[in-house]
Amino acid sequence: MSDPKRSLRLGVAGPVGTGKSSLIATICRAMSEELSIGVITNDIYTDEDARFLRSAGVLPAERIRAVETGACPHTAIRDDVTTNLLAVEDLEADFAPLDLVLVESGGDNLTATFSPALVDAQIFVLDVAGGGDVARKGGPGIARADLLVINKIDLAPHVDVDVDLMVADATAAREGGPVLALSRKQQHTIDELSAWVRSMVALHRAGSHTPQDPGPMAPHFHADEDGDGGFFHTHDEEPDAVPHRH
Numbered sequence: 456m457s458d459p460k461r462s463l464r465l466g467v468a469g470p471v472g473t474g475k476s477s478l479i480a481t482i483c484r485a486m487s488e489e490l491s492i493g494v495i496t497n498d499i500y501t502d503e504d505a506r507f508l509r510s511a512g513v514l515p516a517e518r519i520r521a522v523e524t525g526a527c528p529h530t531a532i533r534d535d536v537t538t539n540l541l542a543v544e545d546l547e548a549d550f551a552p553l554d555l556v557l558v559e560s561g562g563d564n565l566t567a568t569f570s571p572a573l574v575d576a577q578i579f580v581l582d583v584a585g586g587g588d589v590a591r592k593g594g595p596g597i598a599r600a601d602l603l604v605i606n607k608i609d610l611a612p613h614v615d616v617d618v619d620l621m622v623a624d625a626t627a628a629r630e631g632g633p634v635l636a637l638s639r640k641q642q643h644t645i646d647e648l649s650a651w652v653r654s655m656v657a658l659h660r661a662g663s664h665t666p667q668d669p670g671p672m673a674p675h676f677h678a679d680e681d682g683d684g685g686f687f688h689t690h691d692e693e694p695d696a697v698p699h700r701h
């Protein structure tokens with residue numbers, strides 16, 4: 456059970472470019488009058504996401520903090536959550552009482568999920584531009600995040616995606632778990648997102664929400680910065696599953 460005396464810590468995961476930072480900006484814009492909010496971003500080498508959010512002006516700049524994760528951003532959100540936990544606790548102490556801390560993952564693939572040691576609940580974000588098949592192909596985040604968002608539905612007609620079908624496929628892959636079609640240009644979808652966040656905050660405060668682990672990451676590839684190589688590794692918990700080069 457999560458600790459109802461502190462903020463709800465809500466992770467936002469998903470592939471690069473699907474709209475995680477924008478979704479966080481949307482939640483801040485829609486809810487900062489009813490909830491006291493802080494944000495932590497995870498970037499590999501930069502604080503680009505934090506700078507984007509600060510410049511969007513959706514929260515006072517000092518409520519948005521960047522954790523630079525080094526080579527593998529997934530480590531920070533799953534395997535060794537120490538730096539993120541300290542950043543969350545600092546925010547909670549500096550702006551007590553916070554209702555909600557949003558944690559954006561860095562990461563570059565479809566399977567990164569947060570550890571329940573860091574977040575109480577998580578949203579996994581896909582967008583329609585990734586194609587209608589993505590939701591069906593699955594992965595732990597898609598199947599078992601607390602909420603799956605299918606984002607940028609305003610673009611669906613331009614990329615030949617049937618949003619209703621993509622939502623139906625995702626709902627089946629999630630065995631009925633919640634799926635939300637979102638566009639920052641469609642207010643009724645923003646209202647639905649706000650309602651979901653509000654209900655999670657209420658569950659957390661009542662002490663009746665239990666954080667779930669969506670499951671370990673699949674092995675994945677990291678490109679070198681110069682683009683001519685990289686390495687493949689896993690985050691499995693088994694002792695023999697050490698990172699390895701190919």
Ligand SMILES: Nc1nc2c(ncn2[C@@H]2O[C@H](COP(=O)(O)OP(=O)(O)O)[C@@H](O)[C@H]2O)c(=O)[nH]1
Nearest residue numbers: 470471472473474475476477607610638639640
């Ligand atoms: N058309 C459209 N574009 C969006 C929407 N949300 C985000 N974007 C755009 O998608 C791109 C990536 O968004 P960003 O939030 O930086 O993605 P992140 O890498 O997942 O954090 C940006 O150019 C955004 O302006 C949306 O609802 N509709």
Ligand SMILES: [Mg+2]
Nearest residue numbers: 475476504559
């Ligand atoms: Mg971002």
